[in-house]
Amino acid sequence: MPDITKKQIAKLSKRYSLQKHILAVNGIIVALIYLVFMCLFGSNILKDLISQITVNQYLLIALYILVFVVVIDIITIPLSFYGGFVLEHIFKLSNQKFLGWVKDEIKKFLLSLVLLIIMVEIIYMFLRNFPNSWWIFVTIIWIFFSIIMAKLAPVLIFPLFYKSVPIENEDIKKGLESLAEGTGVNIQGVYKINLSKDTKKANAALAGMGSTRRVLLSDTLLDSYSLAEIKSVFAHELGHHVYHHIWKMLVIGTITGGLGFALCHYVLSKMVETLGFQNIHDIAAFPVICMVLVAIGSILMPIQNAISRRFERECDRYAIDKTNDPEAFISAMDKLAEQNLADRTPNRLVEFLFYSHPPISKRIEMAKQTTQALP
Numbered sequence: 001m002p003d004i005t006k007k008q009i010a011k012l013s014k015r016y017s018l019q020k021h022i023l024a025v026n027g028i029i030v031a032l033i034y035l036v037f038m039c040l041f042g043s044n045i046l047k048d049l050i051s052q053i054t055v056n057q058y059l060l061i062a063l064y065i066l067v068f069v070v071v072i073d074i075i076t077i078p079l080s081f082y083g084g085f086v087l088e089h090i091f092k093l094s095n096q097k098f099l100g101w102v103k104d105e106i107k108k109f110l111l112s113l114v115l116l117i118i119m120v121e122i123i124y125m126f127l128r129n130f131p132n133s134w135w136i137f138v139t140i141i142w143i144f145f146s147i148i149m150a151k152l153a154p155v156l157i158f159p160l161f162y163k164s165v166p167i168e169n170e171d172i173k174k175g176l177e178s179l180a181e182g183t184g185v186n187i188q189g190v191y192k193i194n195l196s197k198d199t200k201k202a203n204a205a206l207a208g209m210g211s212t213r214r215v216l217l218s219d220t221l222l223d224s225y226s227l228a229e230i231k232s233v234f235a236h237e238l239g240h241h242v243y244h245h246i247w248k249m250l251v252i253g254t255i256t257g258g259l260g261f262a263l264c265h266y267v268l269s270k271m272v273e274t275l276g277f278q279n280i281h282d283i284a285a286f287p288v289i290c291m292v293l294v295a296i297g298s299i300l301m302p303i304q305n306a307i308s309r310r311f312e313r314e315c316d317r318y319a320i321d322k323t324n325d326p327e328a329f330i331s332a333m334d335k336l337a338e339q340n341l342a343d344r345t346p347n348r349l350v351e352f353l354f355y356s357h358p359p360i361s362k363r364i365e366m367a368k369q370t371t372q373a374l375p
């Protein structure tokens with residue numbers, strides 16, 4: 001590819017990444033403004049209105065959460081439409097039709113609403129019955145909830161959005177089978193997922209637990225990469241399995257959740273009445289819980305990302321060792337960067353805050369050093 005085109009792609013990637021990060025930060029700011037508004041004015045009014053319909057605690061909470069989520073979704077529709085649809089089309093990364101986007105948004109809304117209502121009902125049940133130790137119980141429930149979600153996501157949630165089928169191509173199957181030998185991943189657990197219905201981007205992932213453990217490779221990757229490149233990407237995902245990264249991330253999620261719930265308890269027990277709410281288990285104080293969780297999540301995000309980047313580096317090294325083919329790894333990274341418009345050399349601060357994977361330039365640099373180290 002001529003140099004000028006590469007430069008143009010690099011420029012486009014920088015613009016695309018910048019817009020994505022601005023949107024992410026704006027999303028957090030809008031959510032915080034909404035939460036502050038609800039805390040100061042809206043939440044008590046909303047609870048009083050629903051109290052006129054029902055006195056049942058569980059129904060009151062479910063209706064409160066329904067309105068709470070509908071309002072924040074309406075407020076953030078412009079951001080999610082621009083980020084999830086317009087921007088992807090401007091940068092020619094999307095095949096999705098407008099109706100398809102609407103359908104997916106409705107599914108995401110219903111799914112998150114159901115999960116949130118279940119979680120909030122559980123939190124408030126413990127808040128009512130164990131006002132001093134509720135956060136310990138909720139953390140334990142959170143662990144089980146995370147495990148169940150990780151286990152069921154590939155069989156219950158992913159199929160709501162994308163179809164996946166076991167890999168059929170015999171050459172690819174054979175190539176991947178030899179890599180998977182001895183790792184505990186069965187070739188029957190390697191799936192092709194039809195991302196191409198919505199996007200031109202390529203992706204791969206390890207998902208599930210125990211019987212639902214699987215490697216997902218996008219059709220956009222399988223259909224246009226060489227076998228050697230596919231093997232590099234697959235071996236990277238095998239690395240996540242071999243190093244138990246899903247479990248390790250669950251432990252990190254549990255620590256973050258536990259810290260968040262403990263801090264919620266501290267803030268609620270110190271400030272709930274000052275802020276104008278009745279008691280610690282007043283559903284009107286729910287925006288306070290959200291604010292604390294958003295704050296702790298944002299503060300801990302760079303640490304979680306740093307750990308994730310470390311895991312990704314481990315898997316890159318694993319992939320190169322396993323395939324003994326750093327050149328294929330480098331060309332796969334090059335293709336992925338180009339196809340997904342990934343910024344190869346992000347600003348250091350942006351990398352520190354937002355990057356769950358090392359930037360492509362560093363991943364390629366690491367592989368090049370391996371090539372030089374080879375005899």
Ligand SMILES: [Zn+2]
Pocket residue numbers: 236237240312315
């Ligand atoms: Zn990875």
